[in-house]
Amino acid sequence: MNSYGEFALLYDELMDDFDYVAWSEYIQEILKNNGIGKTSILEMACGTGNLSEELLKKGFSIDAFDLSHEMLAIANNKLSNFKNKRLFKMDMEEFKMDRTYGAVISACDSINYILEENSLRKTFNRVYEHLEDGGIFIFDINTEYKLSEILGNNIFIEDRDDVFYTWENHYHEDTGICDFYLTFFQSNNGSEYRRFDEHHREKAYSVETIDRLLKEAGFTEILVYEAFGFRGIKDDSERINFVAKK
Numbered sequence: 001m002n003s004y005g006e007f008a009l010l011y012d013e014l015m016d017d018f019d020y021v022a023w024s025e026y027i028q029e030i031l032k033n034n035g036i037g038k039t040s041i042l043e044m045a046c047g048t049g050n051l052s053e054e055l056l057k058k059g060f061s062i063d064a065f066d067l068s069h070e071m072l073a074i075a076n077n078k079l080s081n082f083k084n085k086r087l088f089k090m091d092m093e094e095f096k097m098d099r100t101y102g103a104v105i106s107a108c109d110s111i112n113y114i115l116e117e118n119s120l121r122k123t124f125n126r127v128y129e130h131l132e133d134g135g136i137f138i139f140d141i142n143t144e145y146k147l148s149e150i151l152g153n154n155i156f157i158e159d160r161d162d163v164f165y166t167w168e169n170h171y172h173e174d175t176g177i178c179d180f181y182l183t184f185f186q187s188n189n190g191s192e193y194r195r196f197d198e199h200h201r202e203k204a205y206s207v208e209t210i211d212r213l214l215k216e217a218g219f220t221e222i223l224v225y226e227a228f229g230f231r232g233i234k235d236d237s238e239r240i241n242f243v244a245k246k
């Protein structure tokens with residue numbers, strides 16, 4: 001599967017409607033509510049480092065990793081002035097760090113990129129092992145509703161000055177996997193366009209499945225909120241946030 005290769009160079013531009021400042025404030029509020037101060041954080045699937053950057057600005061020390069070296073290259077540039085950070089190329093399913101953390105976070109539906117229940121189980125086990133006692137794991141997912149009803153079996157088109165792209169999606173009821181076929185036409189001069197394609201896949205997990213796998217990994221207290229607040233989830237929630245305590 002080809003994902004987050006050339007797209008990495010456009011990621012920040014195309015994600016400009018995501019407010020990473022607000023996202024980092026939400027995470028800081030969750031940490032505070034759980035009695036956790038300026039702790040060390042591990043960010044899994046950090047992408048281009050937007051969330052890490054905001055947390056580093058607030059004085060957290062961050063280790064972060066991602067599977068895509070193109071995304072990491074951008075993160076590396078972006079975070080070059082921060083001393084209290086380390087970046088790694090690793091897989092969520094089998095990462096191993098040389099220390100434990102007060103919090104592990106993963107944002108922007110990265111967890112949906114794990115396509116097998118057993119792989120998700122392994123990820124949660126890894127996270128649990130890398131948390132200090134009393135530490136928390138914060139992550140969000142795209143819901144089954146969003147992947148099947150909003151994104152799935154739909155085509156999205158975006159026309160910007162320097163990039164035109166289409167996003168064609170297929171949701172498979174039997175596996176709960178949504179295939180995203182992205183086609184980009186990128187231009188530097190507005191007259192010649194270069195095409196490239198990516199294929200992304202996200203899996204829908206029910207809250208019950210995630211809750212069960214977190215408990216199997218050893219987490220005791222699990223809270224579920226509609227992102228980005230502290231209310232309970234609804235049938236049509238599109239993004240939900242989990243907080244699991246060790």
Ligand SMILES: C[S@@+](CC[C@H](N)C(=O)[O-])C[C@H]1O[C@@H](n2cnc3c(N)ncnc32)[C@H](O)[C@@H]1O
Pocket residue numbers: 003004044045046047048049050051065066067068071090091092093106107108109110113114
């Ligand atoms: C939607 S992006 C989110 C990036 C970042 N968390 C953010 O908030 O902008 C999903 C990220 O997950 C990464 N990813 C997907 N599968 C992964 C895996 N198994 N291990 C580590 N990173 C992974 C991708 O490379 C990509 O950077």
